[in-house]
Amino acid sequence: MKTEELLNLIKMKTVEGVVPHNIEGIQMDSRLVQPGDIFVCIAGYTVDGHEFALDAVNRGASLIIAENEISQVPDNVCVVRVKDSAKVLARFAHHLHGYPAARLSTIGVTGTNGKTTVSHLIHELLEKAGQQSAVAGTLGFRSADDWRSTRNTTSDVLTNLKMLKRAAESGCSAMIFETSSQGLVNGRMWGVDMDIAVFTNLSHDHLDFHKSMESYGHAKGLLFLQLGQDVGKAKFAVLNQDDSWSARFSQMTPFETISYGLSEEADFQASGIRYTEQGTEFQLHSPEGVFAVKTAFIGKFNVYNVLAAIAALYAYGLEIEAILAHLPEVYPVEGRMEKLTSSDGPTVYIDYAHTPDAIKKAIDSLLPFKKGRLIILIAGGNYRDQLKRPIMAEKASVADYVIITTNNPGQEPSSEILKAYEKGMLHRRYTLIAERAEAVRHAIDMAEKDDLVLLTDKGHETTLLVGDRYLPYDEKEIVLAQLALHAAKKNA
Numbered sequence: 001m002k003t004e005e006l007l008n009l010i011k012m013k014t015v016e017g018v019v020p021h022n023i024e025g026i027q028m029d030s031r032l033v034q035p036g037d038i039f040v041c042i043a044g045y046t047v048d049g050h051e052f053a054l055d056a057v058n059r060g061a062s063l064i065i066a067e068n069e070i071s072q073v074p075d076n077v078c079v080v081r082v083k084d085s086a087k088v089l090a091r092f093a094h095h096l097h098g099y100p101a102a103r104l105s106t107i108g109v110t111g112t113n114g115k116t117t118v119s120h121l122i123h124e125l126l127e128k129a130g131q132q133s134a135v136a137g138t139l140g141f142r143s144a145d146d147w148r149s150t151r152n153t154t155s156d157v158l159t160n161l162k163m164l165k166r167a168a169e170s171g172c173s174a175m176i177f178e179t180s181s182q183g184l185v186n187g188r189m190w191g192v193d194m195d196i197a198v199f200t201n202l203s204h205d206h207l208d209f210h211k212s213m214e215s216y217g218h219a220k221g222l223l224f225l226q227l228g229q230d231v232g233k234a235k236f237a238v239l240n241q242d243d244s245w246s247a248r249f250s251q252m253t254p255f256e257t258i259s260y261g262l263s264e265e266a267d268f269q270a271s272g273i274r275y276t277e278q279g280t281e282f283q284l285h286s287p288e289g290v291f292a293v294k295t296a297f298i299g300k301f302n303v304y305n306v307l308a309a310i311a312a313l314y315a316y317g318l319e320i321e322a323i324l325a326h327l328p329e330v331y332p333v334e335g336r337m338e339k340l341t342s343s344d345g346p347t348v349y350i351d352y353a354h355t356p357d358a359i360k361k362a363i364d365s366l367l368p369f370k371k372g373r374l375i376i377l378i379a380g381g382n383y384r385d386q387l388k389r390p391i392m393a394e395k396a397s398v399a400d401y402v403i404i405t406t407n408n409p410g411q412e413p414s415s416e417i418l419k420a421y422e423k424g425m426l427h428r429r430y431t432l433i434a435e436r437a438e439a440v441r442h443a444i445d446m447a448e449k450d451d452l453v454l455l456t457d458k459g460h461e462t463t464l465l466v467g468d469r470y471l472p473y474d475e476k477e478i479v480l481a482q483l484a485l486h487a488a489k490k491n492a
C-alpha cells in the first residue's frame with residue numbers, strides 16, 4: 001500500500017527522514033517485523049516498545065511510528081511522531097487489512113462472569129442453525145475445525161485483525177468476541193465496529209488493575225460505545241435486566257436495548273425454573289410468545305447465560321423456535337461445572353469460578369442436589385486482585401468444608417496467599433494446603449459417596465505457574481486418578 005495513503009489518515013504528526021513509497025505490513029512487536037513493514041512503538045506495562053525501534057529497523061522496518069524521540073535511526077528510515085501510537089496502530093492496521101470487521105456481523109460479550117459460556121452458546125447455536133461462525137476468547141480462536149490458542153481473552157488489535165480476516169475469508173457470517181475490561185481499556189478492540197453488544201453481569205474482580213468498581217464498570221461500558229452512532233444500521237445492546245449497571249450501559253448507545261433476566265420487565269424472561277443434576281428447564285417469555293426451554297447447563301447463573309445467548313441470537317435475526325430447537329444439543333465448555341463421578345465415590349465438579357460472585361453462584365447451583373456435605377476448594381495467586389480473596393472465602397464458607405490452596409502462585413509466597421483467604425473464613429471447618437494437586441487429592445480423599453466436591457479457579461487450564469515457569473497440570477486427570485484410588489480403597 002502507498003505510505004502516503006496511510007499517513008493521510010492522521011493529522012497530528014511530525015515526519016522525520018525519508019518516507020518510503022510503499023509499505024508491506026504493520027507490526028507492534030519488533031520480533032515479527034519483515035522488510036518493508038511499519039513498526040509501531042507501544043509503551044507497555046512491562047517494557048516500552050520504543051526501546052525496540054532499532055531492533056525493528058535491523059529487521060527491515062522502513063517506517064517507525066513513535067510517541068517519543070528515537071535516536072540512532074539511520075537516515076533512510078522514516079520516523080513519524082504521533083500523540084498516541086496505539087490509536088494510530090488501530091487506524092493503520094484496519095485500513096491496511098481492508099476493514100474485515102465490516103464483512104461479517106460482530107458480537108461482543110462483556111461482563112465479570114459468563115463471557116466464555118455466553119460466547120460459546122451463541123457460536124454453537126449459530127452453527128447449528130446453519131450459520132458459519134467464529135469465536136475468540138479465553139479458549140482461543142475457533143472457527144469450524146480451526147482452533148488456535150491466544151495469549152489473552154481479548155487479543156491485541158493485530159491478532160483480532162488476523163482472526164477477523166480468517167473468519168471472513170472462510171465464509172463466516174458472524175464473529176463473537178469475548179471482551180475483557182482490560183482489553184477494552186487498552187484499545188485492543190479499536191476498529192471493530194460492533195453490531196451486537198452483550199452484557200452478562202458486573203461484580204468484584206480485577207480491582208488490582210481498575211482500582212475501583214466505578215472505573216471497572218466504565219471499562220465494561222466501553223463495549224457499548226463500540227456500537228457507534230450510525231443509527232441507519234440495525235444494532236443492539238443486549239442487557240441483563242437484573243443488574244443495575246445495565247441502565248448505565250443503555251445510556252451509552254443510541255441503539256435498541258433487548259433485556260433478559262428473571263424480573264417481569266425483561267424482554268426475555270425465565271419463569272418456572274426447574275433445576276436437575278442433568279440440566280435446567282424453564283418457561284421463556286419472549287417478544288414472540290411463551291416457549292418451553294430445555295438445556296444441559298445447570299444452575300441459576302446459567303439460566304442468565306442461556307437467556308443472554310437467546311436474546312443475542314434474536315437480535316442477530318434468528319427465530320426463537322429455531323434457537324430453542326438446538327439448545328438441548330449444546331453442552332458446557334470444558335472446566336465449567338464439569339461433573340466427574342465414580343461408582344462409590346463423591347461427585348466432583350471442576351469449575352472456573354474465580355470471583356466472589358462466581359463462587360457464590362457455583363455453590364448455589366449445587367445446593368438443590370446436596371445429600372451429604374459440600375466440600376469446596378478455593379484458590380488464587382500471583383498477586384492477582386488480592387482484595388477479592390477474603391470475600392471469596394466468605395462466600396465459600398456456606399460449604400460444609402473449605403480447602404484453601406493456591407492457583408498459579410507465580411512469584412507470590414504461598415503462605416501469604418493462604419493467609420489472605422483464611423481472613424475471610426466464617427467458620428473453622430477448613431484447612432490450608434499450599435500445593436494445588438495435593439489439595440485436590442485431599443478434597444476427594446476426605447469425601448464420602450453422597451458428598452459433593454467443588455474445585456474452583458482452574459477450569460480448563462492445563463498449566464500451573466510456579467515461580468516463573470508454567471508446569472503441565474491436568475486437574476481432570478488428578479481427579480479421575482484420585483476417584484479410582486478412592487474406589488479401590490472402598491473395595492479393598
Ligand SMILES: CC(=O)N[C@H]1[C@@H](OP(=O)(O)OP(=O)(O)OC[C@H]2O[C@@H](n3ccc(=O)[nH]c3=O)[C@H](O)[C@@H]2O)O[C@H](CO)[C@@H](O)[C@@H]1O[C@H](C)C(=O)N[C@@H](C)C(=O)N[C@H](CCC(=O)O)C(=O)O
Nearest residue numbers: 028029030042044045046047049052152153154156180182
Ligand atoms: C497488563 C496487560 O494488560 N498487559 C498486556 C499488554 O502487555 P504489556 O503492556 O506488558 O506489553 P509489553 O510486553 O510491555 O510490550 C510493550 C510493547 O513492546 C513490544 N515488544 C516487546 C518485546 C520485544 O522484544 N519487542 C517488542 O516490540 C510488544 O510487542 C509491545 O507492543 O499488551 C499485550 C498485547 O496486547 C497483552 O498480551 C498483555 O496482556 C497480559 C499477558 C495480561 O496478562 N493481561 C491481563 C491483565 C489481561 O488482559 N487479562 C484479560 C482477561 C481477564 C479476565 O477475563 O479474567 C485478557 O483479555 O486477557
Ligand SMILES: Nc1ncnc2c1ncn2[C@@H]1O[C@H](COP(=O)(O)OP(=O)(O)OP(=O)(O)O)[C@@H](O)[C@H]1O
Nearest residue numbers: 112113114115116117138301351352353358361362
Ligand atoms: N452468569 C454468571 N454469573 C455468575 N457466575 C457465572 C456466570 N457464568 C459463569 N459463571 C461462573 O464463572 C466461571 C467462569 O465462567 P466463564 O468462563 O463463562 O466466564 P468468563 O467471564 O469468560 O471468565 P474469564 O473471562 O475470566 O475467562 C464459571 O465457571 C462459573 O463458575
